[in-house]
Amino acid sequence: MSNSPVRLGVLISGSGSNLQAIIDNCETGIIPAQVAVVISSRGDAYGLERAKNHKVPAIHIAREEFLDDAAYNHAILEKLQEYGVELVIMAGYMRLLGKEILDAYHNRVMNIHPALLPSFAGAHGIKDALDYGVKVTGVTVHFANEVYDEGPIILQEAVPIQEGDTEDTLAERIHALEHVIYPKAIKLYCEGKLKIEGKKVRITVSDTEHFIDQQI
Numbered sequence: 001m002s003n004s005p006v007r008l009g010v011l012i013s014g015s016g017s018n019l020q021a022i023i024d025n026c027e028t029g030i031i032p033a034q035v036a037v038v039i040s041s042r043g044d045a046y047g048l049e050r051a052k053n054h055k056v057p058a059i060h061i062a063r064e065e066f067l068d069d070a071a072y073n074h075a076i077l078e079k080l081q082e083y084g085v086e087l088v089i090m091a092g093y094m095r096l097l098g099k100e101i102l103d104a105y106h107n108r109v110m111n112i113h114p115a116l117l118p119s120f121a122g123a124h125g126i127k128d129a130l131d132y133g134v135k136v137t138g139v140t141v142h143f144a145n146e147v148y149d150e151g152p153i154i155l156q157e158a159v160p161i162q163e164g165d166t167e168d169t170l171a172e173r174i175h176a177l178e179h180v181i182y183p184k185a186i187k188l189y190c191e192g193k194l195k196i197e198g199k200k201v202r203i204t205v206s207d208t209e210h211f212i213d214q215q216i
């Protein structure tokens with residue numbers, strides 16, 4: 001890999017707290033990358049403001065403006081390419097990514113999920129784990145493929161469910177962990193330390209680097 005920062009394209013639909021953690025880790029030089037563009041499927045996503053606050057190009061691309069999903073995904077792909085994006089980061093992006101993007105960015109699209117995949121895939125990972133009554137849930141960072149929440153797993157960490165947890169209290173701990181492990185996974189990628197072998201992702205070094213301290 002070259003020494004210039006890896007250009008990230010972050011796809012969002014909402015608050016963008018993971019985007020914020022990624023921007024912070026890029027700005028401090030902890031991740032050797034820069035957020036080249038943020039694309040949101042929603043115009044009111046707070047993540048767009050976060051991007052602007054850091055002078056990162058922030059673009060809303062509305063599905064309604066396109067005839068079909070293929071045209072919509074094509075428009076996103078064009079923007080990613082226009083901004084020279086090398087790694088696509090899905091951070092709370094609430095749509096399935098089109099095949100065209102996945103092909104163009106084969107093994108270069110990451111997603112984060114608020115549960116221990118393959119358990120509790122789908123849009124309500126935190127609530128589903130709580131409702132099921134599991135004692136441990138967690139966070140998964142994985143490469144995205146054409147099946148929702150199914151691609152090769154990069155990192156996972158557990159979050160014990162506590163007596164009396166509500167969706168809010170559990171979500172708070174899950175999100176705090178997300179903000180640590182997503183930057184960590186991106187850093188590993190940018191340093192060329194991830195090797196995909198079929199469904200498995202091999203990490204070629206021990207994880208001894210420092211990340212922005214977060215209370216988990």
Ligand code: GRF
Binds near residue numbers: 013014017019112175
């Ligand atoms: C996170 O919980 C992430 O796991 C899920 O969507 C949420 C996005 O939150 N995919 P934010 O927009 O980064 O705050």
